[in-house]
Amino acid sequence: MTRDDIDVRPITDDELADWSRALNTGFLRSTPDSRETLDKRRELARGSRILGAFDGGRCVATFRSFPQELTVPGGAAVPADAISNVTVSATHRRRGLLSRMMADDLADAKARGDVVATLIAAEYPIYGRFGFGPATSLxxxxxxxxxxxxxxxxxxxxxxxxxxxxxxxxxxxxxxxxxxxxxxxxxxxxxxxxxxxxxxxxxxxxxxxxxxxxxxxxxxxxxxxxxxxxxxxxxxxxxxxxxxxxxxxxxxxxxxxxxxxxxxxxxxxxxxxxxxxxxxxxxxxxxxxxxxxxxxxxxxxTHADWLWVRILDVVRALEARTYAATGSLVLEVGDAAGLSGGRYRLDAEPGGAVCAPTSEEPELTLDVSELGTLWLGDESAVRLAALGRVREERAGAAAIADALLRTSRRPWCPDIF
Incomplete structure (x- = not known):
């Protein structure tokens, strides 16, 4: 059985019970869902986009996303693709199932016009490779x-x-x-x-x-x-x-x-x-x-990372928020998935910003995951540069990023999803 033989697709209502069984297996819950529990899950999932991976008719991986609004510095809200219920059964790990489900969902979110995708990461090492970065902590x-x-x-x-x-x-x-x-x-x-x-x-x-x-x-x-x-x-x-x-x-x-x-x-x-x-x-x-x-x-x-953010539209993400100071910065954003990479000039001031693609020489180079970490104002670009996670192409660029992006109160997500 190759990975191409496993069917990744939206589930039908008749497949919810099998999808729910796979979800419980992934989260190590051994009790099967009763009919009443399935009805509750069906109600909870209303409005969601539900994907499953099927091997020989049996669901072996789960994925759910739904519409969300996320507040950015300054008080504006941007449309987000909230991701939850991600599991892959132990028998089917390392076959690229999560990668396929994530790629399908993020591409659809980008096409819908969502500015970012969000999730709460149960395990830290998984989601950076999909362009997510920890943007808030608790x-x-x-x-x-x-x-x-x-x-x-x-x-x-x-x-x-x-x-x-x-x-x-x-x-x-x-x-x-x-x-x-x-x-x-x-x-x-x-x-x-x-x-x-x-x-x-x-x-x-x-x-x-x-x-x-x-x-x-x-x-x-x-x-x-x-x-x-x-x-x-x-x-x-x-x-x-x-x-x-x-x-x-x-x-x-x-x-x-x-x-x-x-x-x-x-x-x-x-x-x-x-x-x-x-x-x-x-x-x-x-x-x-x-x-x-x-x-x-x-x-x-407890002190830990919490909300993770994946930037889908750099221009809209940076223009949606306000800034602590006046200044400009040219960013080289890498994105292996090809969804939002490129070179952008940010001209920011306390009232807002203009961001646009540019051919100017970059001043700060970073992956889209690091941009997600910096975007809400919690992390320091100077700190990330010291860690080797962003690169200054012009001396002092990370300090400029901090002066623009950092917020006086730390961003916070009080909810789990």
Whole structure:
């Protein structure tokens, strides 16, 4: 059996069960999907583009993509091709199946006019060869509540605002507007549609995890306007001496003002019986540690790459965002897949930019994957040059790139997909 004998194509609805079995195999989930679970997966996959690789009629590799919007520095959103559910069965590795599925999907995304493709990489070494680069990272803290130094007698905001406990129905009304405000202010944030809010408030269960209702709380400013939302779950652990050792795990926290962020973190750290707060996935420059009287009470437990970006249209990608300074740079962008390589001149200023193909001599040479890493403003071109991942053709070009591209707050993607 050669790789050409394996059929890579969009699946039919009748093939969803076989595709789902291959997906579970790839993610090491041995339990087969029930009819109810398949119905849930069919609902979750609505609007997606689903590819499978078939060997003798059996699905041996899976791939799904769907439309997404990604915020860039300055607040604009660009259309993205979000990639998920990528697996290749252990019996069919090293046959080029992922390469074929990725090539088909990226070519279609380019033809549709998507500016970038995005994914969350389970394994680091895989996706650089397809032109993806890590564009955001995340951190998670564990807060030792007794050590934090907060006054347990003052759990409510001291700014005239208030915290209200709410339910899922309230969240479906309040959450989307709050998230849109966050998305307009933070590069790296992706859109959440009505389907996302139904799924994450229990109206639609995911196939992999039974729904367990969390706690929801909203921060309202003194004028009554909602400015923040926290979603958290709590375990039930007590010591042999009847001391509570419970952990609150934050599943989502949206804050559109510093006051809301402070109030929500102080609130969850003040709930009786909570000894530890796990923050969930936060931006690496999150305010949290320094919102505590003792920042050392917040211990980093996770720090890793998160959202990976693949530039499909260099001109539109660079023109969509704003810049920290005024300047110009000629980039030589390599792209082995032939989707977006070339030489481009970027003329940038705080209000925006003009980018166009050029025949001028390049000043900075880099692969499209490194451009994806730099594009949202998190990484340093000077650092990448020191690592040998970009090359200065003119001395000081990497420093110019940093002056233009870096952002004052680090980009952050709060969601997994």
């Amino acid at each position: 951190s998670e803290w564990a807060v030792d509540v007794p050590r934090a130094g907060l006054d347990p007698r003052r759990p409510v905001p001291d700014d005239g605002g208030r915290i209200d406990l709410v339910d899922g129905e309230d969240v479906r009304k309040t959450g989307p507007e709050l998230h849109e405000r966050l998305r307009a202010s933070r590069p790296g944030v992706i859109d959440r549609d009505g389907f996302w809010w139904r799924r994450n408030t229990g109206l639609l269960e995911t196939p992999e995890e039974p729904w367990k209702e969390p706690f929801y709380a909203v921060y309202r400013a003194p004028n009554g306007e909602a400015e923040g939302l926290i979603v958290y779950s709590v375990d039930d652990k007590w010591s042999d001496t009847k001391q509570p050792h419970n952990t609150a795990t934050v599943r989502d926290l949206i804050a559109v003002t510093p006051a809301a962020e402070r109030a929500l973190w102080h609130y969850v750290c003040s709930v009786d019986w909570i000894a530890t707060v796990r923050t969930g996935h936060r931006a690496p420059d999150d305010l949290l540690p320094h919102l505590l009287p003792d920042p050392r009470a917040a211990r980093v437990v």
